[in-house]
Amino acid sequence: MNRHLLSIDDLEVSDIEDIFTTAAEMHDVQKRSVKKLPALRGRTVINLFFEDSTRTRSSFEIAGKWLSADVINLSAKGSSASKGESLRDTVLTVTAMGIDGLVVRHGASGAAEQISRWVDVPVINAGDGTHEHPTQALLDGYTLTRRLGTLEGKHVAIVGDLTHSRVFRSNVKSLVKLGATVTVVAPPTLMPAGVADWSKEAGFATSYDLDPVLPEADAVMMLRVQRERMSGGFFPTAREYTVGYGLTRDRLSLLKPGTPILHPGPMNRGLEISADAADAIDSAVLDQVSAGVAVRMSVLYHLLTGEPQGNEGVGE
Amino acid sequence: MPAHTASGSHEGLTGRVVLDAGDIQRAVTRISHEILERNKGSEDLLLLGLQTRGVPLAERIAASIAQVEGTTVATGSLDVTMYRDDLRDHPTRVASRTQVPAGGIDGKTVVLVDDVLYSGRTIRAALDAVSDLGRPAVVRLAVLVDRGHRELPIRADHVGKNLPTARSERVSLRLVETDGEDEVRIIGIVDSTGPTDGGEA
Numbered sequence: 001m002n003r004h005l006l007s008i009d010d011l012e013v014s015d016i017e018d019i020f021t022t023a024a025e026m027h028d029v030q031k032r033s034v035k036k037l038p039a040l041r042g043r044t045v046i047n048l049f050f051e052d053s054t055r056t057r058s059s060f061e062i063a064g065k066w067l068s069a070d071v072i073n074l075s076a077k078g079s080s081a082s083k084g085e086s087l088r089d090t091v092l093t094v095t096a097m098g099i100d101g102l103v104v105r106h107g108a109s110g111a112a113e114q115i116s117r118w119v120d121v122p123v124i125n126a127g128d129g130t131h132e133h134p135t136q137a138l139l140d141g142y143t144l145t146r147r148l149g150t151l152e153g154k155h156v157a158i159v160g161d162l163t164h165s166r167v168f169r170s171n172v173k174s175l176v177k178l179g180a181t182v183t184v185v186a187p188p189t190l191m192p193a194g195v196a197d198w199s200k201e202a203g204f205a206t207s208y209d210l211d212p213v214l215p216e217a218d219a220v221m222m223l224r225v226q227r228e229r230m231s232g233g234f235f236p237t238a239r240e241y242t243v244g245y246g247l248t249r250d251r252l253s254l255l256k257p258g259t260p261i262l263h264p265g266p267m268n269r270g271l272e273i274s275a276d277a278a279d280a281i282d283s284a285v286l287d288q289v290s291a292g293v294a295v296r297m298s299v300l301y302h303l304l305t306g307e308p309q310g311n312e313g314v315g316e
Numbered sequence: 317m318p319a320h321t322a323s324g325s326h327e328g329l330t331g332r333v334v335l336d337a338g339d340i341q342r343a344v345t346r347i348s349h350e351i352l353e354r355n356k357g358s359e360d361l362l363l364l365g366l367q368t369r370g371v372p373l374a375e376r377i378a379a380s381i382a383q384v385e386g387t388t389v390a391t392g393s394l395d396v397t398m399y400r401d402d403l404r405d406h407p408t409r410v411a412s413r414t415q416v417p418a419g420g421i422d423g424k425t426v427v428l429v430d431d432v433l434y435s436g437r438t439i440r441a442a443l444d445a446v447s448d449l450g451r452p453a454v455v456r457l458a459v460l461v462d463r464g465h466r467e468l469p470i471r472a473d474h475v476g477k478n479l480p481t482a483r484s485e486r487v488s489l490r491l492v493e494t495d496g497e498d499e500v501r502i503i504g505i506v507d508s509t510g511p512t513d514g515g516e517a
Binding site: 001018021022025026028032034036037038039067298301302305306 | 395397398399403404406407408410411412413414444448449
C-alpha cells in the first residue's frame with residue numbers, strides 16, 4: 001500500500017480488499033461497550049480542514065480516537081491561515097510538532113498531493129476541491145459490498161452534480177476497480193468536460209436520462225447539488241432539476257425491490273433526493289455514516305502502522 | 317501488505333516431524349480432559365481460539381469435550397492484531413475475525429487456545445483484548461506446543477507438547493483446516509532477528 005492516500009489510484013484492488021477486511025472488524029468494535037483498540041496508542045493525528053465538514057471530520061476524529069490515537073482538529077477559521085499564512089507554512093508548522101499522520105481537506109484540487117510532498121508523514125486526502133475524496137469512495141464501496149455481497153458484475157448508477165463532485169471521481173475509480181458496471185447520470189450542464197474520453201478509458205457509461213437507468217441498477221448513488229461551488233446557470237430552477245434528475249417518490253417504483261440508495265450527505269431533501277427515498281427501507285444513508293468510521297479506522301490503521309520505510313515486507 | 321504469515325507456511329522446507337496427525341489428536345484429547353477436570357465439568361466454559369490456528373484447535377477441543385461430556389461448549393475466535401506491541405516494526409497486518417458468542421464473556425471461564433506458545437507476547441495481547449470484551453471469571457491458556465523462550469511472565473495451563481527448541485529454530489505447525497494436513501515440524505534455519513511473529517506466541 002502507498003504511504004499516502006491521496007487518490008483511489010494509490011490503491012491496488014488487494015489494498016482495497018484489505019481495507020474492507022479490517023474495516024469489517026472495526027465495524028464490530030462499534031457495537032462493543034468498550035469502543036477502543038490500542039493500535040495507534042501514542043500516535044498523533046491532525047485533521048487539517050480548510051473547508052467545512054461535519055461528517056468527514058467527526059468520523060476521522062472518532063476513528064482516530066477509537067484506535068487510541070490523539071486527534072487534534074484544526075480548521076482554517078481561527079487558524080493562522082486566516083491571518084494570511086501560506087498553506088506550506090501552516091502545514092510545516094503543524095507537522096513540526098511531531099505528528100504521525102495528517103488528514104487534509106482543502107478547496108483546491110491537488111492540495112493533498114502538494115502537501116504530501118512537503119511532509120514526511122502519511123497524508124490522507126479527506127477531499128480536495130473537485131478532484132477526489134477517496135475515503136468516501138471506500139466507505140461507499142464497503143457499504144455496497146455489505147449490501148450486495150460483492151460488487152463484481154453489479155450495476156451502480158451515480159446520479160447528480162458530477163461536475164463538482166469529488167465523490168463521483170473517486171467512486172467511479174474504485175467501483176470499476178472492484179468489478180462493478182458504472183453508469184453516471186447528469187444533465188448536460190453538470191456532466192464534467194472531457195467525460196467522454198475518460199469514460200471510454202476508465203470503462204464506465206454516461207447518460208443524460210435517468211429513467212431508463214434506474215430499472216437496470218443494483219444500487220443508486222445520489223449526489224448532492226453543490227450550489228456553493230456553482231456560479232449559477234447550471235439548471236433553470238430547482239424544480240426542473242428535481243423533475244429531471246431527482247430521486248422522487250415516483251422514480252422509486254422504477255427500482256428493483258431492495259436496491260440500496262446511497263447519498264454521501266449532506267442531503268438536499270426535495271432537490272436531488274425526496275424524503276421518501278432518503279427514509280426508504282432500502283436507504284443506506286445511515287449505514288454509510290457508520291461505515292465511515294469503520295473504514296476510516298481501517299485506513300488510519302493501515303497507513304499509520306507498519307515499518308516506516310515502505311510496506312513491502314517479506315512476511316517474516 | 318503481506319497476509320498474516322504464520323508458523324505453518326513453510327511448505328517445501330525440510331526439518332524433522334515432531335508431532336504427526338495421531339500425536340496432535342491425542343494431545344487435543346488430553347487437553348480436553350484436562351480442561352474438564354480443572355473446570356469440574358463444562359459449565360460456563362468458553363473456548364476462545366486465537367487467530368489463525370487457535371480457532372480450529374478450539375473447535376477440535378470443543379468437539380472432543382462434546383464426545384466425552386455430551387454437552388456443547390461455546391467457542392469463539394479472538395484476533396489480537398490491534399493489540400500487538402510490534403505494530404510499528406512489522407508489515408501491517410490485516411485484522412481477522414473476533415467472534416464471541418451472543419452471551420458475551422462476562423463471568424465465563426475463558427480458555428484461550430493457541431497453537432504455539434513462544435515469547436508470550438501474543439498472549440499478553442490476547443489478555444488485553446479479552447479485558448476490552450468483558451470481565452471473565454477466569455482466564456486460562458491452552459496451547460498445542462510450548463517451545464519455551466518466554467519474554468514475559470506467562471505460562472500455559474494446558475500444554476499438548478513441551479518442545480525444547482533453540483531460538484534459531486522455527487516451529488512449523490500445520491493443521492488440516494488451515495494447511496491441509498496435521499503436522500508439527502522443527503526447522504533448523506538460522507534467523508538472527510528472532511521471530512516473535514504471528515502464529516507463534
